[in-house]
Amino acid sequence: SQTIHQWPATLVQPVGSPLSLECTVEGTSNPNLYWYRQAAGRGLQLLFYSVGIGQISSEVPQNLSASRPQDRQFILSSKKLLLSDSGFYLCAWSMGYEKLFFGSGTQLSVL
């Protein structure tokens, strides 16, 4: 069966520090991969999505970037975090046009 791993669960980082969040999927090949951000009490904002290795599409201009070095690995990065980058980050995967499967999320606090 397919599983998705996302870590860490909680992260506290100072302003200006770098960020790396990793997500891996098991049990499937060539999934579509997604990064979402959720502000407290709000809906999900699509940040990046990828349909294949090295293929990244960005939805929102920001100081975040994403990479897909392997088929089932999706990484969210920043060189210098801002206060506004705080939020709940969710990785998800799907096969084509159907439902999303979400990871358990990373709560990022930038102080």
Next chain:
Amino acid sequence: SQQGEEDPQALSIQEGENATMNCSYKTSINNLQWYRQNSGRGLVHLILIRSNEREKHSGRLRVTLDTSKKSSSLLITASRAADTASYFCATDAGTGNQFYFGTGTSLTVIP
């Protein structure tokens, strides 16, 4: 960008009552999905309805879709305390592989 908007933002009902949540969206779609999120967790897919369908059932869930009004509703019958969660609609905005979420409805079921 946010595609959908749920209504109401918050709903509190007694156990055993029915809960109805509405979702409005902006663009044409291939399908619309409903997800559930327990506090601080990832989202879980509940049900998908395609643009050529008008109604779909899954257990205690009933979803309707009106593409002419660009709206959908989720009905949870005979609610239970365990149904307490936030519920989100999501559409593909006609893209097929990008999923945009609404702002969510927070449901509280009082035992």
